Amino acid sequence: MSDAPKIKQSTGKGSLLARRIIAYTVLVVLIVISLLPFYLLIINATRGRVQAGIRWYPDQYLLDNFRNLFSATTQNNFGNVFRALGNSFIVAAGSCVLTVYFSALTAYAIHAYDFKLKKIAHTFILLIMMVPTQASAIGFYRFMNDLGLTDTYIPLIVPAVAAPATYFFMIQYMKSSLPLEIIEAARIDGCGEFKTFNRIIIPIMKPAFAVQAIFSFVASWNNFFMPQMILSSKEKYTIPIVLSLMRAETRIDYGVINLYIVIAVIPVILIYLCLSKFIIRGIALGSVKG
Amino acid sequence: MKKRKSISYAKWGYIFLIPFFLVYAVFSLYPLISTFVTSFMDITVDQGFISFSGEQEVNNGFCGLQNYTAVFTGEIGRSFYNTAVMWLLGFIPQIIISLLLAAWFTDLRLKIKAQGFFKALIYLPNILMASAVSYLFYGLFSQGGGIWTIINDITGYEGVLLDNAWGARSIVALINFLLWYGNTTILLMAAIMGVDTSLYESAQIDGANSSQMFWKITMPLIRPILLYVLITSLIGGIQMYDVPTLLATSTGYPGQSLLTLVMQIQNRKDASPGIASAICIVIFIVTAILGGIIFYVTEDRSDKRLARKRKKSAKEAV
Structure with a gap:
């Protein structure tokens, strides 16, 4: 017992200040490293075709780059690059909604109900969580080929219903902040089971939904492997495929491509800015605190 | 009251579990099984006849x-090897920095200001498309690019890091780190903030x-x-595809040093489905084993230790 005050003295004000300085320095350095490339990206989007060296402030070619992005040459080489934005959005939004809703539903089934196969179902999902989609990629590709579903969005959207990692997060969240009394109360008030989930559980789960919606939307929006495997016609391409076509081209207009990357990134940034508030303060918020 | 209780929900x-398991069976389980079967088949592609509209697949049967x-x-x-090396290079700094930052942000004494700002910026790279970021880095690191110029100015090194196997791998790791540490x-x-603050307060008083x-409060509770x-990073690591593909094209330049397992699957999906399936199954087995180890080490141990303790105390009580 008598040791405790000594320990406290050894971490006095001086070392706290030092730790603070280290913490802030590391943070600032990390942020500079994280943001420098994107600053350069925006600057480069205003630069011309050839971009030798580094430039710290905007150039004058932004409008030209826009015009070139719309031009027939770009269309010829890479398809309609603006349509690719829409395509990516359809796929990402569709799979995001399915993932979040059905993962929560699945987690709710296991968290709130008692039934024989409950433990087995939970363990099964945890076990398949280790299995990436790539593990069944060839079978998936050939099966979709047989069904005639390649070059459609169905193989990219519908499988999102079964998202074990999201399920895992949801059930962790429910364990920590979804008391079963709420469900009991809803039942006493005569609320149906499905309605309870839609009207009562989902609002409580909002913070978890926001976080998982972002993760899932971003994962799908970023997804390059599956769309590249499934899609084959130019008008159905998503952004990453268009970018890979651009990368394969040797004689490229850097200004145009950097501009396209900026455009491709903006919608996600907007969604992020709308939801980041939920992520940052919402995750640990309990539903019946106090 | 008794009547109420007898209602079974x-x-x-089961009803709520149907969508998940149905979709899983159709889009994952069946494909996994068929991948497994295909991985033992010798399938070749015959491109011979003009009269056929496309390539003709020939299944030569079981090939052990x-x-x-x-x-x-x-x-x-x-x-x-490439995949494992690039994952490690990216993950080790990522988990260290992330734990450090998370600890700092939640430290009651340190009281970091402008937390919302820092957090939002740290997370920002993650929302950006991996392929876009990789393409951007390709531009910056190639000869005459922005970062190439900076490196050249500072160190006088005139080579291109992307042309060097370890240089290129490090850039892949750097991109993965930037994308995921936030x-x-x-x-x-979020996990640390979920810990009851009164625990910290009483610890501080003590x-x-x-x-x-x-180490004594946070780490055990955020397990x-x-x-x-850990699991998601592991799964993400073995799936590594976008970053090396966009940085090096599907050939894995330089000298195939960036060629990952999943790139091989994509490259071989039509030409040699048997081998591609075998890669899939290897990925399946590796993730299952590694995931199992992590699962056992981080979750089960504490329960088992507790159980052992209970047994011990029960014995002592007897």
């Missing part, structure tokens, strides 16, 4: 472990310092989310 549990031998030797064996930090922070609170982070 069990069927709703021939496809698996191909996976562990030569070119694909090296892809295994995500990991926020997840860990004279515990920050690192004691971190579930730590497990989640």
Whole structure:
């Protein structure tokens, strides 16, 4: 017992200040490293075709780059690059909604109900969580080929219903902040089971939904492997495929491509800015605190 | 009261599980099984006849472990190594920095200001498309690019890092680090913030310092989310595809040193489905084993230790 005050003295004000300085320095350095490339990206989007060296402030070619992005040459080489934005959005939004809703539903089934196969179902999902989609990629590709579903969005959207990692997060969240009394109360008030989930559980789960919606939307929006495997016609391409076509081209207009990357990134940034508030303060918020 | 209690809600549990398991069976389980079967088949592609509209696949039947031998030797064996190396190079700094940042952000004494700002910026790279970021880095690191110029100005090094196997791998790792450290930090922070603050307050009153609170209170309590982070990073690592592909094209330049396992699957999906399937199954087995180890180490141990303790105390009581 008598040791405790000594320990406290050894971490006095001086070392706290030092730790603070280290913490802030590391943070600032990390942020500079994280943001420098994107600053350069925006600057480069205003630069011309050839971009030798580094430039710290905007150039004058932004409008030209826009015009070139719309031009027939770009269309010829890479398809309609603006349509690719829409395509990516359809796929990402569709799979995001399915993932979040059905993962929560699945987690709710296991968290709130008692039934024989409950433990087995939970363990099964945890076990398949280790299995990436790539593990069944060839079978998936050939099966979709047989069904005639390649070059459609169905193989990219519908499988999102079964998202074990999201399920895992949801059930962790429910364990920590979804008391079963709420469900009991809803039942006493005569609320149906499905309605309870839609009207009562989902609002409580909002913070978890926001976080998982972002993760899932971003994962799908970023997804390059599956769309590249499934899609084959130019008008159905998503952004990453268009970018890979651009990368394969040797004689490229850097200004145009950097501009396209900026455009491709903006919608996600907007969604992020709308939801980041939920992520940052919402995750640990309990539903019946106090 | 008694009547109320006898109502069974069990069927709703099953009903709510239907969508997940149905979709899983159709889009994952069946494909996994058929991948497994295909991995033992010798399938070749016959491009011969003009009268056919496309290529004709010929299944030469069961071929034993021939496809698996191909996976562990030569070119694909090296892809295994490439994937593992690039994942490690990116993950180790990521988990260290993320834990450090999460600990700092939640430290009651440190009281970091402008937290919302820092967090939002740290997470920012993660929302950006991996292929876009990689393409951007390709531009910056190639000869005459922005970062190439900076490196050249500072060190006088005139070579291109992307032309060097370890240089290119490090750039892949750097991109993966940048994309994911914010995500990991926020997840860990959420876990730490979920810890009852009164625990920290009472620890502080008892004279515990920050690192004691971190190791004795935070770490044990955030174990579930730590497990989640480890597993997802592991799964993400073995799936590594976008970054090396956009940085090096599907050939894995330089000298196939960036060629990952999943790139091999994509490259071989039509030409040699048997070998591609074998890679899939190897990925399946590796993730299952590694995931199992992590699962066992981080989750089960504490339960078992507790159980052992209970047994011991029960024995002592007797």
